[in-house]
Amino acid sequence: MRRAAGFTLVELVMVIVLLAIVATISVQFVTLSTRGAIDVGARQKRALAGVVISEQISRSVREALPTSLRTGAGGSCLEWMPILAASNYLSRPSGPTPDSFEAVPLAGGRSAAGRVVIYGYGANVYSPTNPGPISPPATLPSGASPVTVSFDGGATHRFTAQSPERRFYVVADPVATCQVGTFLYRYRGYGINISPASGLPSSYPGREVLAANLVPGSLVFQVTPPSLQRGAVVSFNFELVDAESGEVTAIGQEVQVRNVP
Template identity: 55%
Template structure:
């Protein structure tokens, strides 16, 4: 009589144990692979974010009037250069509110714009944020007649400039711009008005989020321009992954050309 074929209980238990081991190994492999892919994607995202943030800061700083840059703790402030030309005649009586210039290639936006003459020499950084009369920075520009001969800048109030430019250069600068850290956030501030003392952070105006996952302090440092080189701004910060706590450090140097 033939014996019937089949599995013994011992064989069945061994198969179940082996399948459980294989399943456990497979799950661990898939888990580690998925975690590795997520970590890699997170690192790439932070690296890209660091590039975007540092590039935006660098682009704006390259347009700064070099001796207007000032830092305090985790804040940096500067006056952006909107346009430049040569002046023919500075303000004169009786009104002291018109500047004769060579025409602009393109008339800059006048919202918050002021005329700045030279600004080097005995002028301090604070003087560039003060529109006292006389001084290197004018009151607000009310209008520009770029089609006249010569072209004319009309000021909103009478002003005498305290210096003359050796090259007769005139710069149109916009309202101050600041970057300041507050906790895990890096903000961009604008349209808050000029103040001889650097506000840290500025009050009022517009505040925009530039980065929202900072860890540690943002470090801004400034080396003033000399006759041999331009101004140099260096800054560093770290971006943190809130899930894993891993951080990515970012550092950048920006050279600001001299514009006497």
């Protein structure tokens, strides 16, 4: 009589144990692979965020009046005056109470309104005194050459120096970029103050969030002032942290700010 084929209990237990080992290894492999993919994705996300933050700061700083770049205490803030327009003057304001001067019009029939700065080297553009390098609010109109740049409200102003290139800039009120805690903010509309990045607004629209998840105290700005031979250089470093893993990505950048005295 033919004996029936089958598995013994020992063989069945061995198969179950082997399957459990294979399943455990497979689960660990899938888990590690998934964790690795998530970590790589998180690093790429932080790296992209770092590039975006650096580019935002760099583009803004490249439009700054070089002699207006300055840092706050500890280097956590950078302040500057954005350039709205630039042209050449035909004659500087003269006389005891000058309220206007003639200039070359802007290309494309544009106009500009802001403060006029001439030269500015060796002087503090954040001290709007008369005489001084920065004027009261003024208007550069459109029109045929020459155009007359007038100080608003009948104000008068004399500039303390002349530009070798007869160059003048029209600048806006100061803006600042600062780190507060884990956030990076952009400030505007707070006026001109003697101390760097002082009197900053604490709410929207004067304060806008540029980025989050920065390591507290990691943002440091450094400014190399411009000279008659070279432009200003702004360098900054900061760190981004992953909220879940705590992994940190360090970012560094240098920006050259070209200038024409």
